[in-house]
Amino acid sequence: MKNGIATIVVLLVLAGVPSLVWVYQKFCRPLHYAARVIDITGVGAAGAWTLERVSGLNYWWKPFEPATIHLWRGEQVVLRFQSADVFHQFYAPALGLGPVDVDPGHTREIGFKAEKSGVFQYYCTSMCGNCHFYMQGWIVVTPAGEKPVSPRPITCSLCLPDADDPGDKDLAVQGEYLYRAMGCVTCHGIAGNGGVQNYNYIKETVPAHNQTAAKLFLTDEEDRRMFLARIRQEADPGDVNAWQDISRPRLVLDRFNAAVALIEQGKAAARLDMNGPDPPLHMPAWRNSLSRKQIHSIMAYFISLTEEIEEQEVSPEV
Amino acid sequence: MKGRRICAGKNALPRASKTARWTVALLIVLTGAAGSCLLPGPASSGTVQRFDIKATQYSYAPSRIVVAQGDEVHLRLSSGDVVHGFYLEGQDLNAFIYPGRLQFNLSRAPGSPESVPVEEVIFKADRFGKFRYRCSVTCGTLHPFMQGELIVRPNYPFRAGMGAAAGFLPAWLFLIATAGGLPQTRRNRYDLLRSVPLLGWIARRRWLPFAVVLPGLALFVLFIIAGFWGSPIGNRNILITFVWILWWFLLITVLLPFGSRIWCMACPFPFFGEWLQRRRLIGIRPDARRMWRGYRKWPRRLSNIWVQNILFLGLCTTSAILVTRPVTSAAVLLGLALLATALAALFRRRTFCSYLCPVSGFLSLYAMAAVVEVRARDPEVCRSCRTKSCAAGSAGGWGCPWGCHPGALDRNNYCGMCLECIKTCPNGNMTVNLRPFCADTRIEGTDEAFKALIMISVALVYSVTLLGSWGTVKSWANISEVGDWRGFLIYAGAIWVISLAVLPGVWALACLLGRRLAGSSAVRTKVLFRRYAFMLVPLGLAAWVAFSIPLVMVNWSYILATASDPMGWGWNLFGTADTVWKPVYPQTMVYLQLVFLLFGLACALNKGFAIASDLWPGRKEALLSLSPPALLCTTIVMGFIALFAG
Numbered sequence: 001m002k003n004g005i006a007t008i009v010v011l012l013v014l015a016g017v018p019s020l021v022w023v024y025q026k027f028c029r030p031l032h033y034a035a036r037v038i039d040i041t042g043v044g045a046a047g048a049w050t051l052e053r054v055s056g057l058n059y060w061w062k063p064f065e066p067a068t069i070h071l072w073r074g075e076q077v078v079l080r081f082q083s084a085d086v087f088h089q090f091y092a093p094a095l096g097l098g099p100v101d102v103d104p105g106h107t108r109e110i111g112f113k114a115e116k117s118g119v120f121q122y123y124c125t126s127m128c129g130n131c132h133f134y135m136q137g138w139i140v141v142t143p144a145g146e147k148p149v150s151p152r153p154i155t156c157s158l159c160l161p162d163a164d165d166p167g168d169k170d171l172a173v174q175g176e177y178l179y180r181a182m183g184c185v186t187c188h189g190i191a192g193n194g195g196v197q198n199y200n201y202i203k204e205t206v207p208a209h210n211q212t213a214a215k216l217f218l219t220d221e222e223d224r225r226m227f228l229a230r231i232r233q234e235a236d237p238g239d240v241n242a243w244q245d246i247s248r249p250r251l252v253l254d255r256f257n258a259a260v261a262l263i264e265q266g267k268a269a270a271r272l273d274m275n276g277p278d279p280p281l282h283m284p285a286w287r288n289s290l291s292r293k294q295i296h297s298i299m300a301y302f303i304s305l306t307e308e309i310e311e312q313e314v315s316p317e318v
Numbered sequence: 319m320k321g322r323r324i325c326a327g328k329n330a331l332p333r334a335s336k337t338a339r340w341t342v343a344l345l346i347v348l349t350g351a352a353g354s355c356l357l358p359g360p361a362s363s364g365t366v367q368r369f370d371i372k373a374t375q376y377s378y379a380p381s382r383i384v385v386a387q388g389d390e391v392h393l394r395l396s397s398g399d400v401v402h403g404f405y406l407e408g409q410d411l412n413a414f415i416y417p418g419r420l421q422f423n424l425s426r427a428p429g430s431p432e433s434v435p436v437e438e439v440i441f442k443a444d445r446f447g448k449f450r451y452r453c454s455v456t457c458g459t460l461h462p463f464m465q466g467e468l469i470v471r472p473n474y475p476f477r478a479g480m481g482a483a484a485g486f487l488p489a490w491l492f493l494i495a496t497a498g499g500l501p502q503t504r505r506n507r508y509d510l511l512r513s514v515p516l517l518g519w520i521a522r523r524r525w526l527p528f529a530v531v532l533p534g535l536a537l538f539v540l541f542i543i544a545g546f547w548g549s550p551i552g553n554r555n556i557l558i559t560f561v562w563i564l565w566w567f568l569l570i571t572v573l574l575p576f577g578s579r580i581w582c583m584a585c586p587f588p589f590f591g592e593w594l595q596r597r598r599l600i601g602i603r604p605d606a607r608r609m610w611r612g613y614r615k616w617p618r619r620l621s622n623i624w625v626q627n628i629l630f631l632g633l634c635t636t637s638a639i640l641v642t643r644p645v646t647s648a649a650v651l652l653g654l655a656l657l658a659t660a661l662a663a664l665f666r667r668r669t670f671c672s673y674l675c676p677v678s679g680f681l682s683l684y685a686m687a688a689v690v691e692v693r694a695r696d697p698e699v700c701r702s703c704r705t706k707s708c709a710a711g712s713a714g715g716w717g718c719p720w721g722c723h724p725g726a727l728d729r730n731n732y733c734g735m736c737l738e739c740i741k742t743c744p745n746g747n748m749t750v751n752l753r754p755f756c757a758d759t760r761i762e763g764t765d766e767a768f769k770a771l772i773m774i775s776v777a778l779v780y781s782v783t784l785l786g787s788w789g790t791v792k793s794w795a796n797i798s799e800v801g802d803w804r805g806f807l808i809y810a811g812a813i814w815v816i817s818l819a820v821l822p823g824v825w826a827l828a829c830l831l832g833r834r835l836a837g838s839s840a841v842r843t844k845v846l847f848r849r850y851a852f853m854l855v856p857l858g859l860a861a862w863v864a865f866s867i868p869l870v871m872v873n874w875s876y877i878l879a880t881a882s883d884p885m886g887w888g889w890n891l892f893g894t895a896d897t898v899w900k901p902v903y904p905q906t907m908v909y910l911q912l913v914f915l916l917f918g919l920a921c922a923l924n925k926g927f928a929i930a931s932d933l934w935p936g937r938k939e940a941l942l943s944l945s946p947p948a949l950l951c952t953t954i955v956m957g958f959i960a961l962f963a964g
Contacts, residue, residue, distance in 0.1 A: 029889065056648065087456070288418075
């Protein structure tokens, strides 16, 4: 008799605990909301805001799909944000949504009503690891009755997951590696071509970097060669005397040092419409992630880009 | 103290009054503490000290900054990878550091809405001592252990602790020299079950173990669900916070010292196996005395705690991963429960618990220090007992599931506190006694002596890895995220070599030296190695308590938060889910740790002398042979003080 009751109690515990967990999660929690709840989890390791459920079981290996968030125009929803690892920030400036601070362990809920239809980009605006600059995606707002479009998700297409640092044997090569590994390429474009849209930014797109040589007054190939050789020798860019074998060294160094300072200290992106939202993309301060030498090699890469473009321009004429 | 008999030895000094002797001993210790505080130190200079502190997963660089009391400290904080926090103990300042920005957000407390972006924080180092700066924003797996240290000199707590530890040895020698004789082994036991009839009634209830294990079983199921399907963030998952912080802390500071192996009664691991063996949850089988037919005996060669020692070291090697990833914890807990069940289906009694469970090993060791024991009231009754029901079982209860003969128990080690013998004894001769701290005195096997040394070594390694500020060691230990196999090999090698070779080697040398000093071959070194290792029982327990204090005081907020939101799914059962992380009285931690470490050292020295007197014929030989191990114990405690307070 006693043992029979005890057996039933054990079975109740074994079945009851999971059932209670399930019932509470499934039925007790969402009742507070009249609106549709969309769970969005930030996963730094995968570089994605995802709609998939992130758990102890799948976090460590799963390449989470970046969320394309589909809303109906005029629909009231609750966006519920969580982080699966580190601090993230969710920002969709074109919809006036966010930036929402998503602190790991704290659920952030934002009520939202989409008034205009279209495809809007969202971002993670707080650096969250190697994949941070790919942590973007789309909010698609569709008028009722129309078929929603499906933009291609933004994934780590330009990542260098397995590449090793090639070392500083060739500064430009190392610079190109860093340019991609650190994620510069996501905003400044492949080969520094720029052109990435930055919402409400005064210049509209992120600046290109394939004209660096010209901006540094290094149009002459000999000058470029000498300049790169000096960087390689780690000549002090604050001391003009060490750079006397290039033409106009003071001018070149002023521009060079200004560019390096900008990379080190970052720059906020100015607004186009002063009453509009902050542009989602701004130049981070790289001082704490890149050494001065690494920044020099990125500069060397930018200077070398000009050469390739000129060669391409020259070759058809030949 | 009444009733203490001091028998005069051959060359006893005139008997001094107990109060006077203890006053002098205390004065010696205090002189040591005060003396080292008065040593010349840096003068308060009031100069300006500037530091650039860069946070990366999971350390700060520099990880240690040293200033003088009265200095004005300017800190510039930056992050090299993800968002980190910076909470400085003693100053109550908290910063939120964004990577890619020159400014950081500063507030007076974590989670405070009034934060201002600044480029530099300035404060006056007005209080002396050691203050940790800790990450206050979850930044990845090892986040709860990310810390650096600010030393404000003169570091009086550290100096006083070291001085007091150094003073213990002379004070102890003085006490022995003036005691006028060998200490008497006294039997001061307090029969709990007779004195508190309610306890006696509860202990005899057949449903007691079942009632105790049931909540544990429910939590176990919840923890497994949380581990597999809950948040991958360790400090937001109830499995991690409740098992590795709360349970561990309670086990080492409360359950073990005050309840011996009482945890073994509540442990859900052997539950299913025992159910399988007994086919009863509460009642008794009529054929209980013949129930082991068909079950195997555990091989004799493995009938010691070596397998536990090895498994424990194995788990320790991977602990940085185990205690920070819910999924690995869940897998290990589930695996251990399944293993316990499978073994129970094949072998007799609690084979898993006795010979394999990695926790059981140190429970058996430190249970010797516990203030309770299960013993026979009158050994004579047991000696003349023919049925031996306590070992074989009776209509009242099962035979000892631990394979002990409870009537003959004289140590706590392998008694799992299931209280079956209290029910089986036909003479009502078994009881639970209250006794002084550390009342057992014998380590019986080399396996047990090694366990004591392993526990000290692991406490040292953990204090460096998890409570230290060295990021390199953390990334060595954090192999699955960092992938630095060379570093991991160094780390793993250090754990195994220190605990199985270095510390045992030094201990053996100390014992050998002691034997030489005693100038007698009456006791073999091997025996000294084993018997003196008992000193490491109170010492190790104290070191583990000192190690566990910060775990719970720093991470208390995570326990509160996960109680309300066990899976990290955004629940808020008790309204504490959004508890902001803040350490509980962090500035008291160093002092608590010092008190426990010094208490452990005092117990170790006291116990050491009792054991030595038992081994050697004369007091002089006892003292001489004991002095090298005693000195080694003092050094170990100083090592812990240096790690925690220095």
